[in-house]
Amino acid sequence: MKRYLPRFAAISASGILVMLGVYAPTSAAGPVSFARNVYPLLQKHCVECHLPNGQGYAASGFSVESYETIMKGTKYGPVIVPGDAISSSLYRLVAGEVDPSIQMPHNKDPLPSADVKLIETWIEQGAKNN
Structure with a gap:
């Protein structure tokens, strides 16, 4: 089960950044x-x-x-x-x-x-x- 932790942590961190608006593709809005x-x-x-x-x-x-x-x-x-x-x-x-x-x-x-x-x-x- 420990082998999934880094992948889960990366997905969770990305999701949190998107929800906070920290990461957003700049080309989407233009x-x-x-x-x-x-x-x-x-x-x-x-x-x-x-x-x-x-x-x-x-x-x-x-x-x-x-x-x-x-x-x-x-x-x-x-x-x-x-x-x-x-x-x-x-x-x-x-x-x-x-x-x-x-x-x-x-x-x-x-x-x-x-x-x-x-x-x-x-x-x-x-x-x-x-």
Whole structure:
């Protein structure tokens, strides 16, 4: 029975590392593209309010018109901290990590978790204009 111990230990250690997220194939996720992945989400969920003349734009100054306007942020400052989703108010607003009265999209169903994850990953990867 002792001859199976090293193999079992290796399998167990690998399983634990995978569960903890320590080992994950980096090629599986790949880079998230602003143009291909993030911009279409923002256009689908945010453009109704966050373009000039929109209610959300009037309240915050935040426009999803282009990469540049998104990175500019609101009249109060940037909403994205490249490389740090938790410090990015855009992520926190769409992830529901704020008071429900300011969660985005406002007065609508929350974004699907897969969409929130794409935004989070894009920000974590540096919020590049790619």
